[in-house]
Amino acid sequence: MSNSIFKDKYHAAFHTMPGAIVFVNPATFEIEEVNAQVTQLTGYSADELVKEGLGLIDSNSKVRQLLERTLKEKKQQILEFDLLTKKKESMPVSMRVDFIEMEHHQHLVLVLQDMTKVRKMEEMVQKTVDQKTQDLKLALETLQKSNQLKSDFVAMVSHEIRNPLTILKSTLALLESSKLAAKKREEVLHMMMRHIDQMIDISNDLLDVSKIEAGVMQYHLEKLSLYKLLCSVMHHFHSFEEQCGIKLCVECPKDYFIYADELKTKQILDNLVSNAFKATSLGGKIILSARSSDNNFMEILVSDTGCGIEKDQMQHLFKRFVRLQGAGAHTKGTGLGLSIVKSLVEAQGGKIWAESEVGKGTIFRFTLPATAVPVVVLMDEDVEFCEKVSKLLEEEGYRVKQCHSAFRGIEQCQEMKPHVVVLDLKLSDLSGEKVVDRLKEMPLMKDLPFVFLTSQKVEKSDEKTKGIPVVYKSKWEYELLSILKKQLRMQVQREIKPGGSV
Amino acid sequence: MKKILLIDDEKDLVETIQVLLEAKGYTVISAHDGLAGLEKAKKENPDLILLDVMMPNLNGYQVCRELKKDPNFKNTPIVMLTAKAQESDHFWGIESGADDYVTKPFDSLSLLETIKNNLK
DSSP states (O other): OHHHHHHHHHHHHHHHHSSSEEEEEETTTTTEEHHHEEEEHOOHHHEEEEOOOOTOTTTTTTHHHHHHHHHHHHSSSEEEEEEEETTSSSSEEEEOOOEEETTTEEEEEEEEEOHHHHHHHHHHHHHHHHHHHHHHHHHHHHHHHHHHHHHHHHHHHHHHHHHHHHHHHHHHHHHHSSOHHHHHHHHHHHHHHHHHHHHHHHHHHHHHHHHHHHHHOOOOOOEEEEEHHHHHHHHHHHHHHHHHHHEEEEETTOOOOOEEHHHHHHHHHHHHHHHHHHHHHTTOOEEEEEETTTTTTEEEEEESOOOOOOOHHHHHTSSSSSSSSSSTSSSSSSSSSSHHHHHHEEEEEEEEEEEEEEEEEEEEEEEEEEEOOOOEEEEEEEEHHHHHHHHHHTTTTTTEEEEESSSHHHHHHHHHOOOOOEESSSSSSSSSHHHHHHTTTTTTTTOOOOEEEEESSOOOOOHHTOOOOOEGGGGGGHHHHHHHHHHHHHHHHHOOOOTTTO | OOOEEEEEEHHHHHHHHHHHHHTTTOOOESSSSSSHHHHHHHHHHHHHHEEESOOSOHHHHHHHHHHHSSSGTTTSOEEESSOOOOOHHHHHHTTTTTEEEEESSSSSSHHHHHHHHHHO
């Protein structure tokens, strides 16, 4: 190969290769030659660079120092630095320097690479890592906190149970050993009864919490007269009224009804009213009232003229295991009451909140449905179809929860406790029949009615669809509503007791 | 007649133990929280103190530590009534200077036994 052809080839390669290359004279450190990429990178022309020298792009002599080191050590050096472009912009670059000998000439070869994108990527990664680290720290803190709460809870339960047990044991010894006067004996028996009741309360709370956690709390919804319900709660506390010198009254129109579980709703009210009694002092007043709120809900209020709750305590009010500090603090109790109340209200579709002013009193408010709003869980992978069905059902007064997979659907059923489930026969993570089997295994869901959806022809075989009605997607608008009504009527009948009110 | 000070915030328990101990010939005085207990101890100079742990206004350990600092109580036995059966409670009891402990729920015989032993 002739020398000139070789030079041409070299020249072409030098200017077209993607790396930015600078040749430097090792004796003088003058720039001998640069390729087009260097011009592009720095903004300086080849002439400018050759004429002005390295100083143009090497303001603090870092490059110069590296070149000297390359010569001294006779081996490749790498440096990352900020290059100043002609536009006076700082650009992060990585530079590799090699010492080479060609045709008895010595050269320093500098290969520059723009690191802007890499740096940006690094920064982004760093930011993501920082964020995730922060998240993890937070999660860890939350876990540690909840762990601490649980240990405190165990200590507290052990204290709350051991104390009445101690009293029972000592009182038994008292009854056994000494000749007690009849009156004293009666007093001791009363004391024992009180502490046994206290232990029953604690074990009931613990049982409720474990039922709520396991998702097996059962609700029997029926139409209840709110007036009668509030009155029965008032009567329940009648003896307290006299004992504590507190007036308890009901303000509620007689034609207000709710659609809820009677026992659970009484439990909610019992808890709130007994809290109100604890917080209110002699001569105070507790009012049970109701008002009709929007969206077919009734709002029930328990207001007292008690000591009130400190502002900073309000956010912890409904948290599990937390007992109030400061004003309104009671030494008795498991710290579970209000968290149970919250679960009971929310499981029936309501909300609960409180307002309080220290020294003036507290109002607990909660809502419960005034009419039966049937809840439908809809499982279908076709998002568009789900939207269409939801829209129609919601117009007809149903509450619909869409789920686009079987597993999500099963999860939602446990959470929402629906009145009916509408599901596709062929969900890809689990077939419709398997979903039904899975749900029927759960005690709460064993009577749940279902409706299958399908886009394919199903052989009329009860074996396959277990007697569950099938709606074809091609004509669902005509069939679904009437089948739903039929399925729901069966269930509503099962739930409402004869004569069904308080 | 030996005088026993019982400090516990559970009034029913105080009443029951009081009747039990009085039947055995002890004089019993009581207080329902830590601070009141401390004051009563200094005023009444009991022969033995029964001290609950979880109480409002100074817990049992705090009361015990305060009392043991006072030379007048150096030889007064203090028996802790712990509601928790955890090792750490016994550790803290001894650390704060308690002479003995009884774990709730205790039976009257073992309480009486512990009192007798510590009064020797």
